[in-house]
Ligand SMILES: Cc1cc2nc3c(=O)[nH]c(=O)nc-3n(C[C@H](O)[C@H](O)[C@H](O)COP(=O)(O)OP(=O)(O)OC[C@H]3O[C@@H](n4cnc5c(N)ncnc54)[C@H](O)[C@@H]3O)c2cc1C
Ligand code: FES
């Protein structure tokens with residue numbers, strides 16, 4: 107099958123890649139670009155483990171095709187914080203023990219970042235509804251919600 | 266997933282040409298239905314035609330007369346984030362904000378929700394209550410139809426193979442009217458309706474008698490269902506609990522639900538009635554708040 111060349115910007119770096127039209131963004135990230143931070147849980151839009159920011163909006167990368175990235179700007183978990191300077195969300199997840207197995211964590215952080223970028227100080231209700239598309243089998247969610255609220259406390263008005 | 270070609274036309278003319286090239290086509294709007302269906306081998310195509318680079322498909326316009334024209338592929342989040350539209354068409358926002366979660370709403374469109382033609386499609390009863398119309402186009406020209414005529418059965422819509430859904434048109438709403446949409450699901454969010462109801466109520470200028478209601482149901486028949494009998498049952502009567510109960514009864518009588526993993530026939534018939542009554546109450550509350 108012919109592969110298409112796609113030009114995009116991923117985590118601030120101009121990125122050209124080749125992919126088949128049937129490959130999802132998640133497959134492109136993990137299998138073609140070695141960016142394995144985004145996880146596959148359900149592969150059908152229900153779990154949010156594959157969440158990425160596409161032109162600033164949170165999407166399920168398993169429900170977007172790689173070819174749709176032409177000209178687009180993508181942020182994955184690899185583009186949020188770094189080992190020397192964690193994003194406030196990452197710091198809060200550690201401090202609040204908001205993860206156990208960790209497979210859902212990149213998706214939660216990406217999705218929560220989209221929320222805090224748009225609304226730096228959401229209330230608990232808002233956080234829970236915003237994160238309704240992210241599933242966690244381990245934590246029972248309370249610690250995740252607490253971590254997001256803690257990070258929100260530390261957010262300047264706009265990051 | 267089987268292999269297919271990807272086309273991204275930049276104009277309707279290009280899209281119509283692609284549709285006429287003799288190959289099996291599927292459209293790609295937000296992809297939240299079609300990508301999953303292709304992956305699960307529930308649908309097949311030789312070419313997937315991305316509609317998001319066609320300006321008409323992504324446009325949104327509120328005319329000075331208060332008529333809303335939404336491009337079929339416009340993502341839901343971009344619709345409900347518009348404060349003026351949320352204020353004028355709250356029933357539309359009721360449906361747009363419960364289709365999937367945040368990440369789905371970044372991509373999913375009304376056009377995709379309608380064309381996918383699920384009996385449980387959340388936008389359908391809301392748009393039917395609002396008397397929305399659909400603009401359909403092909404290389405032969407355009408035609409319009411009321412949204413309730415668009416559904417032929419589960420997964421089947423009124424489009425011919427060479428046609429595209431171009432726009433959803435929500436007309437300016439009548440004076441002294443209010444509208445509301447809701448569904449029953451066992452969780453608070455991220456689920457498919459067990460049953461759902463949308464309603465619009467219009468009162469006379471004094472606010473004492475019902476001039477008309479438009480009640481529509483989801484997930485209780487093979488297609489979203491317009492309950493014409495609800496209007497007959499309540500027209501001319503005062504907007505009271507007893508009157509709304511008559512509309513609820515008409516809804517339950519018309520419903521022909523099935524039993525599946527989400528609910529039983531008896532439960533869905535009951536829900537058709539209860540959800541109709543509460544949708545009318547919600548619509549009336551909005552009407553009163555606006556006057
Ligand atoms: C996790 C999850 C949760 C969901 N929750 C809900 C829910 O709560 N309620 C609900 O109603 N739905 C739900 N859905 C289904 C889906 O998200 C919606 O139906 C959505 O509105 C589809 O829009 P889309 O733009 O993504 O459509 P697409 O997947 O792009 O297209 C859907 C179908 O319509 C056709 N099509 C699209 N646009 C056109 C056009 N303009 N002309 C002709 N044909 C066209 C496509 O070929 C395809 O067959 C959910 C889906 C997922 C994955
Ligand atoms: S893997 Fe994409 S939503 Fe679950």
Ligand code: FES
Pocket residue numbers: 204205206207208209210211241242243244245
């Ligand atoms: S920490 Fe294991 S799924 Fe969330």
